[in-house]
Amino acid sequence: MRRIAMINQKGGVGKTTTAVNVAAGLARWGSRVLLVDLDPQAHTSMHLGIEAGPDEPGIYDVLVNGTAAGDALREVSDKLTVLASHVDLVAAESELSQRPDRELILRRALEPLFDRFDFIIIDCPPSLGTLTINALAATEEVIIPLQPHFLALQGLGMLLKTASAVRGVLNPSLRISGIALCMYEKGTRLAQEVDNDVRQFIASASPDDVWYGARVFDTTIRRNIKLAECPSFGLTIFDYAPSSNGAEDYGGLARELLEMTSPA
Amino acid sequence: MRRIAMINQKGGVGKTTTAVNVAAGLARWGSRVLLVDLDPQAHTSMHLGIEAGPDEPGIYDVLVNGTAAGDALREVSDKLTVLASHVDLVAAESELSQRPDRELILRRALEPLFDRFDFIIIDCPPSLGTLTINALAATEEVIIPLQPHFLALQGLGMLLKTASAVRGVLNPSLRISGIALCMYEKGTRLAQEVDNDVRQFIASASPDDVWYGARVFDTTIRRNIKLAECPSFGLTIFDYAPSSNGAEDYGGLARELLEMTSPA
Numbered sequence: 121m122r123r124i125a126m127i128n129q130k131g132g133v134g135k136t137t138t139a140v141n142v143a144a145g146l147a148r149w150g151s152r153v154l155l156v157d158l159d160p161q162a163h164t165s166m167h168l169g170i171e172a173g174p175d176e177p178g179i180y181d182v183l184v185n186g187t188a189a190g191d192a193l194r195e196v197s198d199k200l201t202v203l204a205s206h207v208d209l210v211a212a213e214s215e216l217s218q219r220p221d222r223e224l225i226l227r228r229a230l231e232p233l234f235d236r237f238d239f240i241i242i243d244c245p246p247s248l249g250t251l252t253i254n255a256l257a258a259t260e261e262v263i264i265p266l267q268p269h270f271l272a273l274q275g276l277g278m279l280l281k282t283a284s285a286v287r288g289v290l291n292p293s294l295r296i297s298g299i300a301l302c303m304y305e306k307g308t309r310l311a312q313e314v315d316n317d318v319r320q321f322i323a324s325a326s327p328d329d330v331w332y333g334a335r336v337f338d339t340t341i342r343r344n345i346k347l348a349e350c351p352s353f354g355l356t357i358f359d360y361a362p363s364s365n366g367a368e369d370y371g372g373l374a375r376e377l378l379e380m381t382s383p384a
Numbered sequence: 385m386r387r388i389a390m391i392n393q394k395g396g397v398g399k400t401t402t403a404v405n406v407a408a409g410l411a412r413w414g415s416r417v418l419l420v421d422l423d424p425q426a427h428t429s430m431h432l433g434i435e436a437g438p439d440e441p442g443i444y445d446v447l448v449n450g451t452a453a454g455d456a457l458r459e460v461s462d463k464l465t466v467l468a469s470h471v472d473l474v475a476a477e478s479e480l481s482q483r484p485d486r487e488l489i490l491r492r493a494l495e496p497l498f499d500r501f502d503f504i505i506i507d508c509p510p511s512l513g514t515l516t517i518n519a520l521a522a523t524e525e526v527i528i529p530l531q532p533h534f535l536a537l538q539g540l541g542m543l544l545k546t547a548s549a550v551r552g553v554l555n556p557s558l559r560i561s562g563i564a565l566c567m568y569e570k571g572t573r574l575a576q577e578v579d580n581d582v583r584q585f586i587a588s589a590s591p592d593d594v595w596y597g598a599r600v601f602d603t604t605i606r607r608n609i610k611l612a613e614c615p616s617f618g619l620t621i622f623d624y625a626p627s628s629n630g631a632e633d634y635g636g637l638a639r640e641l642l643e644m645t646s647p648a
């Protein structure tokens with residue numbers, strides 16, 4: 121069972137698009153996948169056409185009201201299940217901040233589900249606040265979706281520092297498993313420069329760095345308007361445009377994840 | 385004197401790029417502009433090559449330590465001044481949350497500067513937390529940078545609701561002055577659809593809506609890789625690629641802002 125969080129505090133780099141389409145890609149090859157929407161924007165839920173209303177339990181109820189996670193699941197397809205979000209999750213950051221165990225609430229809530237799924241994928245908001253810390257404490261692997269732009273590269277240090285801190289205090293098995301280059305515009309000098317910078321940075325990691333052994337995935341996700349269109353139909357890229365570059369790239373990324381030997 | 389905040393809790397829609405290049409455009413035409421970086425990512429500061437170190441006062445010192453804003457300014461060019469940010473601003477959200485006047489701290493800090501500038505432009509983080517509420521309380525106008533994508537459109541309702549609430553409780557003169565379509569990919573059906581949706585939504589506003597009278601700016605900002613390259617040189621688009629589409633579009637947007645009759 122692998123637990124993977126999509127994290128990057130830089131906004132708009134492809135976290136949600138990667139979480140949804142990688143989860144769908146893994147499910148298409150037969151893995152049982154739980155996709156957790158931990159963003160108050162609820163974009164993962166919207167992307168799949170799920171509207172977590174006030175009457176149906178979602179991630180807010182699980183984190184704040186103690187609802188069992190198993191009672192808040194929605195089956196999207198044969199192998200893909202979602203724990204949906206709702207805009208009321210915005211209140212969770214301040215409501216959880218008073219609790220002594222605030223960083224471990226998500227991990228405890230998901231533990232009873234560990235034997236029901238092969239993958240748990242978590243989409244995070246664009247911040248390093250309490251919700252993202254919960255994701256870092258609840259998973260074993262972090263994938264960093266990264267748009268190959270200068271501004272997006274700047275935040276990497278802060279993210280790795282935060283992951284190291286969580287590994288040291290809350291979750292010793294945490295590691296950065298990979299960086300996924302998203303919205304890649306082939307042929308631009310900028311993408312090539314950032315790509316090189318990131319690979320050099322990763323290659324120079326020392327054994328006690330949380331990103332030691334991380335990879336830049338071979339599959340880059342090309343910019344492709346179909347990836348921005350499919351959420352408006354409540355569909356993954358595979359159902360909306362199965363022969364598009366987007367489907368090819370996310371299929372490749374899911375395949376690459378499956379072929380990685382999972383953490384010991 | 386006009387005070388304008390660039391706000392959109394959706395990440396990566398062009399807030400920073402619009403704040404920096406509109407501020408620079410206005411300064412090029414002779415306006416005295418203060419650009420405030422209210423994002424802990426400090427991307428506006430980085431975009432202009434400013435590194436707010438621990439020894440030099442920035443927005444964190446102004447908000448949390450009571451440093452006078454006038455003592456934390458940096459002149460970038462003849463007419464453009466910046467109040468820079470630093471990653472320690474991340475702590476401000478929780479440090480301010482205990483203070484009774486927490487939403488009005490920025491407004492009070494900027495008031496002594498009102499007569500020194502023709503425009504105050506504020507760049508905000510991708511959230512509707514305490515920092516963005518401070519910006520809503522401190523300005524008269526909000527510009528919403530919007531990427532014409534489905535997911536980006538979803539958050540508009542929540543943003544308008546928040547702005548209405550701030551107008552009702554803290555800042556009666558607040559209004560949405562416009563929506564700036566950014567990263568526009570001409571020729572895609574999606575951009576056209578979102579463009580139409582937004583214009584229809586705005587047109588159907590009633591007089592007591594905070595977005596009543598708002599416009600979708602005539603100038604759309606086209607996707608242009610030069611806009612993503614210039615931050616790595618610490619330059620605005622005008623200094624980096626003066627004949628690019630990016631310079632033409634942001635020059636046009638700044639011109640359009642100047643030609644709007646300012647609020648009474």
Ligand SMILES: Nc1ncnc2c1ncn2[C@@H]1O[C@H](COP(=O)(O)OP(=O)(O)OP(=O)(O)O)[C@@H](O)[C@H]1O
Pocket residue numbers: 130131132133134135136137138159163244245246302303304341342343344345346347348349351393394395396510533534535536
């Ligand atoms: N490869 C791609 N090509 C074209 N558009 C893309 C691609 N990946 C994502 N998008 C679109 O770009 C926008 C940003 O992507 P997305 O919302 O997945 O990023 P995010 O990191 O989750 O954003 P946030 O920080 O707000 O959570 C969305 O409108 C999405 O549809």
Ligand SMILES: Nc1ncnc2c1ncn2[C@@H]1O[C@H](COP(=O)(O)OP(=O)(O)OP(=O)(O)O)[C@@H](O)[C@H]1O
Pocket residue numbers: 129130131132246269270271272394395396397398399400401402423427508509510566567568605606607608609610611612613615
């Ligand atoms: N019109 C454009 N064409 C191409 N790239 C752009 C354009 N506008 C912005 N960018 C690039 O897209 C990325 C996102 O833009 P930007 O950082 O300004 O958005 P933001 O809303 O401020 O993001 P955040 O939510 O993280 O604060 C940046 O790397 C920026 O350089």
Ligand SMILES: [Mg+2]
Pocket residue numbers: 135136137159163244245
């Ligand atoms: Mg997202």
Ligand SMILES: [Mg+2]
Pocket residue numbers: 399400401423427508509
């Ligand atoms: Mg920004």
